[in-house]
Amino acid sequence: MIPVTKTFFPPIEDYQAQLKRIWENEWLTNRGELVKELELKLKKHLEVTNITLMTNGTLPLQIALKVLGGKGEIITTPFSYVATTSAIVWENCKPIFVDIHPEYLTIDETKIEAAITPRTTAILATHVFGNPCNVEEIENIARRHDLKVIYDAAHCFGVKYKGKSIFEYGDISTCSFHATKLFHTGEGGAIFCKNEELNHKLNYSHNFGHNGPEKFYGVGINAKMSELQAAMGLTVLSYIKRITQDRKAVCSYYDAHLDSSKVQKLKLRKNSKWNYSYYPVIFESEKSLLEIQEVLNKNGIFPRRYFYPSLNTLEYLNNSRMPLSENIAGKIMCLPIYQGLDVEDMKTITEIINSYGE
């Protein structure tokens, strides 16, 4: 079976060597040696000002919204993973959707201002498939209206924009290190924040508000990464170059072989350095997507409809129509991409797509 993605498993000996350190330290969590080492290594690798590791990629969104959202209206994108929206609802804020750009697939910044009300507190946008939002224009809008900017950068490990890590944009950025992501710690995630004062607040928020064993800086939650997760992260990180190269090769194959009259590909924003995290293709219609999906499935190939459905259609929301997002969500599919994907399989995939309708 060819799935949409396969978790990268490092050689078990490498992982065991990291685990041995944990056993020697007899220390499993509460910001141990491995978590701190992984933070330092990632800070250097990603070239970011600050990073706090967390236990998944959703809690950083919740913490960011708790600290900056103020139970207000949050302007957000309907084209993302459900966590972007559910975190807003979970934090007692109200998602206000703004439709997406049909080629970049990120929030359409030209439609943001019309959605701002006196109750708006923040913008939470997703860099979709590692493709940066229009960060400059979003920053201008936020400045004009005194709003905070949070980026769900779950897909963005290693992405640069204008030579700078994409995590350095906005007031806060978050990332996911879930097993299905480019860089992973099994479950895991991180929060990024350049402002030292705000970063401090985020840091204590993720550890119950602890300031030493008996004092507290304020209210907090438990979002700490464990040493076991950090052990996986340290192990995977030493293979990140190879992982990225292999994914790049898959993308190049699809780029070269997919008939571009049959599918629309992701339009990358200028001045960005991409990370080959996903390979989305947009078909002419939902009907053609479903028919192609059926043929692929019959051949043991299981791409994923991602993102689907458009988040404004979630049953616990009662929101406006988002024609572009709903349209794209209906006809977009992510093709298999992972380290070790066979050329023969890529050939089968591209041939099935290219021969559709002939």
Ligand SMILES: *Cc1c(COP(=O)(O)O)cnc(C)c1O
């Ligand atoms: C994966 C993902 C998340 C959630 O991250 P977890 O680590 O699974 O909690 C949030 N947003 C987006 C866009 C994602 O792809």
